[in-house]
Amino acid sequence: MNYRTVKPTGDQVSLLGYGGMRFPTISGKIDEAKAMRQLRSAIDAGVNYIDTAYFYHGGQSESFIGRALKDGYREKVKIATKLPPWLVNVTSDMTRIFEDQLKRLDVAVIDYYLLHALNRENWEKFKALEVLTFLTDLKATGKIEHVGFSFHGDRENFKEIVDAYPWDFCQIQYNILDEFNQAGREGLRYAASKGMAVFVMEPLRGGTLVNRMPAEVLKLYKEKEPTWTPAEWALNWLWAQPEVTMVLSGMTEDEHISENLRIAGAVHEQPFDATHEAVVKKAKETYLSLQKVPCTGCQYCLPCPFGVDIPRCFDLYNSKYLLKQKVGTFYWMQLGGVNGKPSYASLCRRCGKCLEHCPQSIQIPDRLDEVAKDMEGPFMKPALKTAASAIKIYTRLKRRTRGAK
Ligand code: SF4
Ligand code: SF4
Structure with missing residues (x-):
């Protein structure tokens, strides 16, 4: 050293x-x-x-x-x-x-x-x-x-x-x-x-x-x-x-x-x-x-009262452009709440609570709007609804099969 x-x-x-x-x-x-x-x-x-x-x-x-x-x-x-x-x-x-x-x-x-x-x-x-x-x-x-x-x-x-x-x-x-x-x-x-x-x-x-x-x-x-x-x-x-x-x-x-x-x-x-x-x-x-958003992932802005995972939204958005990764479906799966609570960008209600905590002075609600437009598009919510129904049917069938054994 x-x-x-x-x-x-x-x-x-x-x-x-x-x-x-x-x-x-x-x-x-x-x-x-x-x-x-x-x-x-x-x-x-x-x-x-x-x-x-x-x-x-x-x-x-x-x-x-x-x-x-x-x-x-x-x-x-x-x-x-x-x-x-x-x-x-x-x-x-x-x-x-x-x-x-x-x-x-x-x-x-x-x-x-x-x-x-x-x-x-x-x-x-x-x-x-x-x-x-x-x-x-x-x-x-x-x-x-x-x-x-x-x-x-x-x-x-x-x-x-x-x-x-x-x-x-x-x-x-x-x-x-x-x-x-x-x-x-x-x-x-x-x-x-x-x-x-x-x-x-x-x-x-x-x-x-x-x-x-x-x-x-x-x-x-x-x-x-x-x-x-x-x-x-x-x-x-x-x-x-x-x-x-x-x-x-x-x-x-x-x-x-x-x-x-x-x-x-x-x-x-x-x-x-x-x-x-x-x-x-x-x-x-x-x-x-x-780079799209200068977020460091520090999480000072969390928790968002409406459940938005702010750093993850920015992280996936940046990945798409910096690393040229195809993260569209991944964004839907990870933030869409298929396996937990939804935390995607368009849940933002612009309450402003996060703004005072961001050391990078990122205009978080505005930038989340941008993320939502780019990453969610018109198909995410119907797709999530379909996925949630499919999971429900699958779980019900599994329970029934177990009961029959
Ligand atoms: S402005 Fe949006 S992201 Fe920030 S705390 Fe409020 S709802 Fe959450
Ligand atoms: S406080 Fe700002 S820099 Fe830190 S994770 Fe939140 S948005 Fe990113």
Whole structure:
């Protein structure tokens, strides 16, 4: 593992940090045995920073991490967690949530504490509740070591927040596709110029930069570096930028963890120069010309009160154009409710609940309209009705046959 210094704190953090929002699950709950094995093996391989948040995995992530870091693992890592603005309405909510976080993580001190998902609205809300005094007091009492914020707003807002407090660090969404979105490269450099450490989240854009690369992009990559994987391109692009202190990755599969560890360990052996930059630029142009909706699959917009599986709708829609997959029938079967509750795009009633939660500022109802027109067409609902009747008849016949035996 390679390490970089968090300038304001002097901590040496691993190039790869472990994100706590994508642990493997079984029936909606964290698969603790598997996730613990994965997390501890990453720590054994040199990862020394674990990032979580109050609401990750519906509130299970912090408590799981508290359990996973027993047996001497707590001492090997820095723990980071975040205060969610959407659950804070009065000043006392901040103290209540923070105390709850200490209990869940089973620690006396949180090493890196962040205001979660700041944008203009959340920042104004926090400021009105005097969050900066709250953070200063926590630091003074020694309950938190270092203070930062994670960010999903616009660049101007980012700079305003950077300038508003002596932050130790910030966490930004930054990857090949988001070079000019949100804080972007300009924000990264701005924060670094102020002496802050910058941690990167969504380096692979929720896996998009690995699993959903169109053939045209893979060809460009292969021509330049025949042995590099798409993850290698995405991570090496980040680590070639000295302002990036650490890259956080939320990993679910063993192979993803071992691949990311391998790349983080070999980064100095793979120089990334202007010719690589040129390939990335071309790859990005190609990708963006094919992608329909810039959804990262983060699921912050869920649950939808009308049952729409928003990220899955966008995922299948993107697949059709990025990967040229024939996903029409698959969309009907998966989201049509043949084997469960329907969750297709046209169930959207435009209530707007999801809009305030989307860090990518996607106009979700409008884009779902687009998905419905493209993926559902006039035949989906009659086809689903026919499928449901056929299943009913089949089940009845099966029951009768069983009764006759
Ligand atoms: S706007 Fe549509 S997708 Fe969003 S929460 Fe409301 S019904 Fe669901
Ligand atoms: S629509 Fe927005 S909030 Fe929902 S999964 Fe996609 S990026 Fe995340």
